[in-house]
Amino acid sequence: EVQLVETGGNLVQPGGSLRLSCVVSGFDVNDSYMNWVRQAPGKGPEWVSVIYTGGSTWSADSVKGRFIISRDSSQNTVYLQMNSLGVDDTAIYYCARSFGLLSHFDYWGQGTQVTVSS
Amino acid sequence: EIVLTQSPGTLSLSPGERATLSCRASQRVSGTYLAWYQQKFGQAPRLLIHGASRRATGIPDRFSGSGSGTDFTLTISRLEPEDVAVYYCQQYGSVPGTFGQGTKVAIK
Numbered sequence: 001e002v003q004l005v006e007t008g009g010n011l012v013q014p015g016g017s018l019r020l021s022c023v024v025s026g027f028d029v030n031d032s033y034m035n036w037v038r039q040a041p042g043k044g045p046e047w048v049s050v051i052y053t054g055g056s057t058w059s060a061d062s063v064k065g066r067f068i069i070s071r072d073s074s075q076n077t078v079y080l081q082m083n084s085l086g087v088d089d090t091a092i093y094y095c096a097r098s099f100g101l102l103s104h105f106d107y108w109g110q111g112t113q114v115t116v117s118s
Numbered sequence: 119e120i121v122l123t124q125s126p127g128t129l130s131l132s133p134g135e136r137a138t139l140s141c142r143a144s145q146r147v148s149g150t151y152l153a154w155y156q157q158k159f160g161q162a163p164r165l166l167i168h169g170a171s172r173r174a175t176g177i178p179d180r181f182s183g184s185g186s187g188t189d190f191t192l193t194i195s196r197l198e199p200e201d202v203a204v205y206y207c208q209q210y211g212s213v214p215g216t217f218g219q220g221t222k223v224a225i226k
Contacts, residue, residue: 044218047216105163
């Protein structure tokens with residue numbers, strides 16, 4: 001059975017940092033395109049970052065230079081290091097699998113809440 | 119980036135009725151790279167349709183997708199109480215992939 005479980009969300013002050021984790025079971029993260037997708041309250045989802053099977057990464061302009069996606073194949077886990085957080089980064093963050101940069105998302109985790117507030 | 123506009127904002131129908139949800143793109147969507155997701159309250163989005171018309175694994179055949187270019191449609195042929203949710207479209211024909219703002223489906 002495929003499962004993606006995100007953790008690490010929290011309340012953080014503007015300018016702060018957080019690291020999110022996504023533990024995957026049922027498939028190998030090395031063989032998949034793994035993404036972070038976020039959803040602000042009352043809004044549609046927004047793609048954030050992807051890590052390719054080969055290890056290359058790509059991020060949305062809104063987070064470029066602040067967020068870093070990575071993976072640990074020994075733990076079958078994907079991470080999102082988030083720095084210089086602002087109030088606009090407040091959202092539920094989901095881990096999701098895709099088939100490339102231009103792809104739909106077939107498996108999603110349950111999400112983890114990130115709130116940026118003073 | 120491509121902006122997706124979904125209509126109506128809310129759709130309220132009786133069980134057994136047909137639901138028609140629209141997704142209009144600000145520019146032509148390359149190929150048929152359009153997906154639909156269902157999001158129930160407090161849950162993650164769930165893939166329903168990809169490639170504009172291909173049902174994902176395990177999705178009931180009352181859900182169908184159609185369209186091309188800038189106009190796409192999700193149809194629920196016979197609405198069931200369990201279909202209460204917000205439905206999102208997503209284009210992935212150009213970078214960055216973008217989502218619509220959603221259509222809420224409610225039962226009368």
